[in-house]
Each structure stands twice: as C-alpha cells, then as structure tokens.
Amino acid sequence: MGPISRRDFVRLGAGAMAAGAAAKSIALEPEVLAAQTAQTERKIRFVSIGTGIRGCDLLRSARKVSSGVCVGTADLYDMHRKAGVEAWGADVPTTRDYRELLDRKDVDAVIVAVADFQHRRVVLDCVAAGKDVYCEKPMSHNVADGLAMVKAVQEGKRIFQAGSQRVSNTAVKKAAEIYKSGRLGEVTSIEAYTDRNSPSGAWVYPIAPDASPETIDWKTWLRDAPDQPFDAARFFRWRCFADYGEGVAGDLFVHLLSGMQCVTGINAIPERAYSTGNLTHFKDGRDFPDLLETLYDYPGVRVNMHCNQNNAAGDITIFYGKEATMTINGNTLTVAPQDTRPQPEGYSLNGWTAEAKQKYLEEWHAAHPQPPAALPLTETFSAQQGYDDTADHIANFFHAVETREHVVEDEVFGNNAAIACHMANHSYFNKNVAKWDAASQSIKG
DSSP: OOOHHHHHHHHHHHHHHHHHHEEEEEEEEEHHHHOOOOOOOEEEEEEOOOOOOHHHHHHHHHHTTEEEEEEEEOOOOOOHHHHHHHTTTTTOOOOOOOOHHTTTTTEEEEEEOOGGGGGGHHHHHHHHTOOOEEEESSSSSHHHHHHHHEEEEEEETTTEEEOOOGGGHHHHHHHHHHHTTTTOOOOOEEEEEOOSSSGGGGOOOOOOTSSSSSTBHHHHTTTOOOOSSSOOOHTTGGSSSSSOOOOOOIIHHHHHHHHHHHHHHHSSSSHHHHHHHHOOOOOSSSSSSSSEEEEEEEETTEEEEEEEEOOOOEEEEEESSSSSSEETTTTTTEEEOOOOOOOOOOOEEEEEEEEHHHHHHHHHHHHHOOOOOOOOOOEEEEOOOOOOOOHHHHHHHHHHHHHHHOOOSSSHHHHHHHHHHHHHHHHHHSSOEEEEEETTTTOOO
C-alpha cells in the first residue's frame, strides 16, 4: 500500500470511529434475590429507630427483602410513628423511647435512621445491647463521633452497615468490575456531582400542621445539641443546621464518595480537601451553602466533586481513563472508548514548509501502513425500571447478620466517607485546605 494523504487517513479514521461509536446496550439483572438469605435460614428480626423520611423509605425497601421482619419502631414524633407502621404495612409495637426496643431479647438488628448528630448515641446504645446495626449515612456528625462508633462496633464484634445504598447498586458493582479489569487505562481524574433545583432538594420541607412540643419530644431530640426553645423548622429541616447535620456534604457528597470508593477500591481518607461555594438562594437562616465544590487528593487520583441546589444537572460520576471514559448516571453505566489510535501530526505542521510537511507525512504513513482499526463499541448497562438498590443494601446487611460474613459497607468504609464530608465542610468554613493528620486522627488546617 502506498502512502495515503492526511485527508484519506482522517476519512478512514472517521469511518472507523463512526463504526465504533455505535452503542451496545446491556440489561443489568437485579440482585436483591441473590443477596437474600437462603430459604432455610431464619428471618432477621429487626427494629427501626427513626421513622421519618428516610426511616419510612428504609421500611418500604425492607418489605421487599424476604429475609427480614420488622418487630418494632421508635420515634420522638407521634406522626412519624404512625407513618412508620404504614410504611411497613403491618401493625408493630411503637414507642418514643428506643431503649425499650433494645431491651428485647428477640431483636437481632437495628436500623438507625435518626438525625446525624444522634448517630453516635444511638449506635453505641445498640452495640452495648448486643445488636447489629444498619446506620444511615453519613455515618457520623464529626470525626470524634465516627472514631467512637468504629471502636465500639469492633470491640463489640457487631455487624455494621453504613447506609449509602449505591455501594450495593448493580450499576456501581458493574463499574467496579470494569475499573478493576483495567479497561479504562490509567485513571487520574474523577468528577462527581449531584444537583437539585427545588425547595425540597434544598430541604425546605413543609412543617407538619400538628407539630408542637406535645407531639414532638423536643427535649429528648435535642439531648446531644445546644439547648434552645422548640423550633419546628429546625426539627423538620435539620439538615440545614450545623448543630444537627452536615449540609450538602453529609447529605449528598457522601453518596458520591461511597460510590467512588466502591468502584476504585480506595477505602481511605483523602489526604487533602479544598472547598469553595456560597449561599445564593436559600437564605433562610441555614448554616450551610447551597453550592459546594471540593477538590480531593486521594492516593493516585484527584476527585472533583460538587453539589448545587440551584440547578438540576443530575447525579453523575465520571471516571476519566486514558483508554475509556466511564460514566455512572443514576442506575445506568456507560463506557465510551477514547480514541488513542496513532495519527499523524496535523496542527503543528501549519508552521512547516509544504516540502517538509509532505516528507513527514510520507514517512509517517510508511511507518503505519495499516488504516486505523475500528474503535470498540460504546457499552451502556442499565438496571431495570423501578430497581431499588436500597433493598439490595438491606438484604446484604440481613445476610451478614445471619452468616456473620462481611458487609459491603462496614464501619471503616463508612467512616472514611464521612470524614471526607467533614473535611469538605472544614475547608469551606475555615477558608483553607483541610488536611487529614493520621497520627492525631484529626483534620488540620
């Protein structure tokens, strides 16, 4: 074959690229049935402490898991307790004092779905009572709380599952398989964001009409936070306030961080975090920004993360590899090849003479006599409509409670993700780089 012109080369390459751009769609099978305990194993008897928004969601998902049965709930708000019974779909004992549930000998495990600042107290009480624990994300409200929880769980030899359910998501698991295979090539950058554009997405939840000191045990709810008069807005919108929650970092970053850890196998605290952001729209007395952007330094990879509560751009994580780009968008995974095929130089030859340019192209084509091969197909993997990864996550927990096998998101994994959230907030509020000091187990900067 004689030398071909750059125009011919580009034409052939474009044709091959077009052929390679065709997508191959693959359905991901649901895993909840496979994750459940075998029919010969007993049902796990569990209780739910907290039956608010997330507590009710967890109960609805738990109904899909045949290996568990709810035998009681607790909440400090009367309506929440009624809603919890409705969410489970069967009458169960309910109480304001969760310690009554922990005293029961027939309870194997506890789902903890209370506000962030209450996690430490409730989890430690559960462990002291000999119960296994599924605790909602973020695992902790601060570094000290997380370290205390890890210590208690490990010393008590309890099964602990942190509740960032995308770790059990079938698309995330497929992404982890592809990442481990090396198909992406060297990955040095990851971008992740989850954005919303509504009052509900910024936690401006309605105040229930019956909310009062009579229907809500405000004093007990406030036990681990600064004392103040009853404030229904703080009770229903606690994620907005630093006394109780962790803002967009604890509510949204934690999912992105957990997914990233699962896919890459990086079960570690970031070395550094630098945040910027602002509070532009939801100026309702909240402590946290409605836009937060953080750059993380993890071993070998940079992670660029942001959450915006003023634009609904989606929930997306992108892994930028030398050989392919992998994108997780909700329950859909796409792997698109990068075009790394050899090509002759073009742009810089604009400064060469025609004779020198022609000589270079002839020599290049002589060294590369074959036309470029077609790119691999872009692959898209999608979970079935209505897929519930929370059910998979709970099923994994119930299975571990019965078998004492390891869960997919244990106390160390959950604590690492939570500390990354704390570092993002630390950097934002202190306007500097947050650094993890392993020796003192604390955030510096």
